[in-house]
Amino acid sequence: MSSIDKQLIQRQMGKRTFQNKLLKALFFMCIVFSILVLGVLIIRVITQGFTHLDWDFLTSFASRFPEEAGFKAAIVGSLWLMVIVAPVSIFLGVGTAIYLEEYAKDNRFTRFIQMNISNLAGVPSVVFGLLGLTFFVRLMEMGRSIMAGGLTLSLLILPIIVVAAQEAIRSVPNDQYEASFAMGASKWQTVRRIVLPSAIPGILTGSILALSRAIGETAPLLMIGALTFIAYLPENVWDGFTVMPIQIFNWTGRPQEEFHLVAASGILVLLFLLIIMNSIAIYIRNKFSKRY
Amino acid sequence: MAQAQQTAVKHDAIYSVNQFNLWYGQDHALKDVTFDIPQNQVTAIIGPSGCGKSTFIKSLNRMVEMVPVVKMAGSINYKNKNIFDPKYQVEELRTNVGMVFQKPNPFPKSIYENVVYGPKIHGIKDKQTLDSIVEKSLKSAALWDEVKDRLHENAFGLSGGQQQRLCIARSLAIEPDVILMDEPTSALDPISTLKIEELVQSLKEEYSIVIVTHNMQQAARISDKTAFFLNGEVIEYDDTNQLFSNPSDQRTEDYITGRFG
Known part of the structure; x- marks a missing residue:
């Protein structure tokens, strides 16, 4: 049966x-x-x-007249911002990840921090803007500067970098740690010589993706009071600034139909930059990732 | 056991294990382990799976501490110093006690960089010194002739047996006194296994070797002393010949004649 x-x-x-x-x-x-x-x-x-995208568009300042409007101040402002955001967020993020993965004991405090990092990644960016405004702009008296904007965006993408770096570190097999420790290596020597070389492709990929998020952020920078119309280039990190998404946002808000086309040109430049950054991330991931 | 203790005195003890207990959480993994490991001899540790033999060998260089819930009592003396003394530097211990693992675990670097890893972390930078360390270590590990023309190629290009000999060379590069081997041939084919066994024989001139194996023939072939572990206890520890030809405990006899395990 x-x-x-x-x-x-x-x-x-x-x-x-x-x-x-x-x-x-x-x-x-x-x-x-x-x-x-x-x-x-x-x-x-x-x-x-494409109607407005030409060399003049990239090298002119913003203007009241759509046919003369350019993107120069915004491009330079975004690049200035990256000068602050990239080192600050990568250094803090990778440092945090190394501490959490390698040094922190598995106790309630560590789990609390870990949980909050994940929560932080889900906080709306406008809230970070508010934080930047009260803390960096007012309390630390940085004013509406590149420095204040850069630090605010660094905090915004910090959780993304921490999580990416943690995952990259965690993917290093345990037997690699064993081999290094068994030779009398200290924790830091193991991290520097074994863990980081294997984790760096993952860390860089995550960082670049996080930076490309930062470069497209508008809300937090509007909150801290980035300018919407400037006709000069910032000379140092304490100057006022504008960035590409704010400039685009400003153009789309204008009543003249022409400016909407100018905004589209701005979006093209921004998209182009994002594609470049993502391509670099993919290239690094494929080229340097190690197989065990 | 009393008789076994007597015969063990012939060589100076490099390790002296005394009433050593170890728990993983609630699990009592090693119970009152007490015996001496002689210098310049091969000591084999045999026993069925889960008997604590890997835990024991990992205690000898404190790698067992990588498990977070581990608790210990008793002492293990290395050259008359308790290695679990809070003042004892674990990095120093592991400089003197090398380890070879079950699965070959070379670094994803060149053969050369694998061998010089240990010397480099201990601060040796001189290129000529490093070159000579590489040649000496690879020769001791019987790998030099096979790889001397491709020292700067990735170690992952080697076969499993070659990788394991590279790992042995890597641990020899810092000139330890003791080499711990945790089932070093269990992932290898018979020919590679034979090479490693021959290597162990030649290495004992200069090093004290502790080898965990679940292959009893291997223990009988290459070791001078054998300890039989069962459920976390040392059932019998004696000269290898004695233990295999004339075991004093019934459980040892049952195990080596293949009645269980």
Whole structure:
């Protein structure tokens, strides 16, 4: 007496394979929809943006007249911001990750910190803007400077970098630690010579993706009072500044139709920069990642 | 046991283990382990899976502390100093006591960089010194002839047996006194195993070797002393010949004749 009814299985076979095909089609529709939306967005931006995109656009300051408006101050402002954000956030983020993964004891305090880092990654960016305004701009009297904006954005992307770096560190196999410790290496020597070389591709990839998020942020910088219209280049980190997304936001808010096209050109420049940064991240990940 | 203690005095003891107990959380993994490990001899540790033999060998260089919930009592003296003394520098201990693991674990670096890892972390920078350390270590590990023309290629390109000999060379590079081997041949094919066994024989001239193995023939072939572990206890410790030909405990006899384990 068999406990498996072969006929029943035969009868249900058709239903099961049909279900599979149906869901496959459904999942395919999901990706088609996403790609379609992205495609429409890119085509629209490109067709509108190319009308103003020329060398003058990249080298002129903003203007009241759409045909003279340029992106120079915003591009330079964004780059200045990165000068602060990249070192501050990577240093703090990787340091935090190394401490949490390698040195911290597994106790309640560590778990509390760990949980809050994950929570921090989900805090809306405008809240970080408020923090930057009260702490950096007012309390520390940095004013509406590149320094204040850079530190605010560093805090914003810090949790992303910490989590990425932690994952990269965790992916180093245990036997590598054992081999190093068994040779009498100290913890730091092991981290520097074994863990970091293996983890750096992951850390850099995560950092670059985090930086590209920072470069597209608008809200926190509006909160701390980044300028929307400047006709000079910042000379040091204590100067006022504007960045690409703020300039774009400003242009789209203008009543003149022409300015919307200028904004599209700005978006193109921003997108181009983001694609470059993401490509570098992918390149680093493929080129330097080690296999065990 | 009293007789075993007597025969163990022939060579000076490099390790002296006294009433050593170890717990993983609630699990009592080693119970009152007491015996001496002689200098310039091969000491084999045998026993069925889960008997605590790996835990024991990892206690000898305190690698066992990588497990967070571990608790210990009793003492292990290395050259008459208790290694669990809070003042004892674990880095110093591991400089004198090298370890080879079950699975070959070279670093994802060149063969050369693998061997000089230990000397470099101990501050040796001189290129010529490092070069000679590499040649000497790889020759001692019987690997030099196979790799001398490709020292700067990645160690992962080597076969499993070669990788394991590279790991032995790597641990020899800091000139330890003791080499701990935790089932070094269990992941290797018979020919590579034979090479490592021959290597162990030649290394005991200069080093004291402790080897964990679940292969009893291997223990009988290469060791001078054998300790039989069962459920965290040392059932019997004696000269290898004595233990295999004329075991004094019934459980030892049952194990080495293959009745369990």
